[in-house]
Amino acid sequence: MPEIGYGKRKKGFIFILSGPSGSGKTTLVREVLKCPQLRRKFIKSVSFTTRPRRRGERQGQSYFFVSPGEFQRLLKLKKILEHTHYLGYHYGTPRAIVEQAIKKGLHILLCLDVRGATFLKRRYPTRTVTIFIKPPSLSAAKVRILGRDIVAQPGELNRRLRLGKQELSYANKYDYCLINDNLKKAVREVKRIIQWTISP
Ligand code: 5GP
Numbered sequence: 001m002p003e004i005g006y007g008k009r010k011k012g013f014i015f016i017l018s019g020p021s022g023s024g025k026t027t028l029v030r031e032v033l034k035c036p037q038l039r040r041k042f043i044k045s046v047s048f049t050t051r052p053r054r055r056g057e058r059q060g061q062s063y064f065f066v067s068p069g070e071f072q073r074l075l076k077l078k079k080i081l082e083h084t085h086y087l088g089y090h091y092g093t094p095r096a097i098v099e100q101a102i103k104k105g106l107h108i109l110l111c112l113d114v115r116g117a118t119f120l121k122r123r124y125p126t127r128t129v130t131i132f133i134k135p136p137s138l139s140a141a142k143v144r145i146l147g148r149d150i151v152a153q154p155g156e157l158n159r160r161l162r163l164g165k166q167e168l169s170y171a172n173k174y175d176y177c178l179i180n181d182n183l184k185k186a187v188r189e190v191k192r193i194i195q196w197t198i199s200p
Contacts, residue, residue, distance in 0.1 A: 010198050011105035012127055014098065016117045017190070019133035020164025022141030024180045025111040026062075028133065031187045033109065038194060043101040043108050048074060051089035054148055064094075082119040084112075087159050091116075102127070107198060114170045129197055131190060132174035136181035138164065 017025045033039050049063045050071050059065055066074070071090045074080050081099075083092035093110060101108040102124075112120070121128045135141035141164055145157055171177045176193055180186040 009126060010200055011107075012102040013107045013194075013197055014101075014120055014124055014128045015107065015109045015194060015197075016120060016128060016130045017109070017111050017133055018114055018117045018130065018167070018170075018174065019180075020135060020138075020141055020167045021160035022144035022164065023133040023135045024144065024183065024186065025133050027183065028180065028186055028190055029109055029111055031183065032190050032194070035191060038191065041107055041198065043097060043104070043106045045093060045097045045101075045108050045110055047110075048080065048092045048094065049089060051091075063091075082112075082116050082123075084115045086113055087156070087163065093120075107194070109194075114167055114173075117174070129193065130174040130176070131193060132171040132177040133186070134168065134171060134177065134179045135164075136179055140181075 017028060019025050033042060033044070046060060047063055048066050048071060050066060050068045051063075053059070053062075053065050057063065057065075068090065071080075071083075071092065074092070075083065079095055080092035081095035083090060085091075091113070093112070093116065098108060100106075110116075110120075117130050121130055135144070138161060142157070142161060145160055178186055178189050
């Protein structure tokens with residue numbers, strides 16, 4: 001494992017997973033946090049978004065689904081720490097959750113786009129660990145995206161794949177880069193990075 005320079009810090013880390021749509025970030029987060037030893041050291045963050053809810057997504061679990069007006073109100077009230085505009089929708093990380101995690105010495109695992117990852121790495125350079133997740137191929141990403149109902153939106157699949165290609169060019173700016181060609185293996189690798197970072 002590379003030495004990234006977090007000094008003696010072992011608490012209050014911000015782990016960020018980024019990667020193209022269909023790289024399996026959300027599943028990875030869910031699987032990693034199933035581990036009881038890790039779960040008790042982490043706070044779960046749920047982002048705000050203005051995108052419509054997909055089949056199987058639950059309010060307050062997958063995201064806080066809000067209207068564009070509500071999103072702007074939260075921004076004005078400074079309730080959002082960082083935010084992005086992704087394929088026509090707004091996404092934002094609740095400030096309170098991240099600040100609470102840091103205060104309590106707990107860690108946090110977030111799925112953010114490249115913009116969000118860059119922002120948090122600059123803002124908290126010694127506590128942010130960035131992990132880029134690559135799908136084994138763009139066609140594999142396509143199959144994963146087709147498994148959701150977002151293709152109901154005309155053009156959404158192609159827009160996500162196009163943006164995914166651009167996102168791949170940022171992979172080398174991340175602390176770590178993994179290929180998610182096997183879920184169990186990818187879960188093991190993310191856990192290994194986390195354990196290595198937080199273990200005394
Ligand atoms: P999706 O619509 O597929 O759930 O998310 C689209 C993209 O937005 C993904 O890359 C996801 O990681 C990212 N994302 C989700 N929540 C946030 C957030 O709060 N901030 C930022 N910067 N990106 C987010």
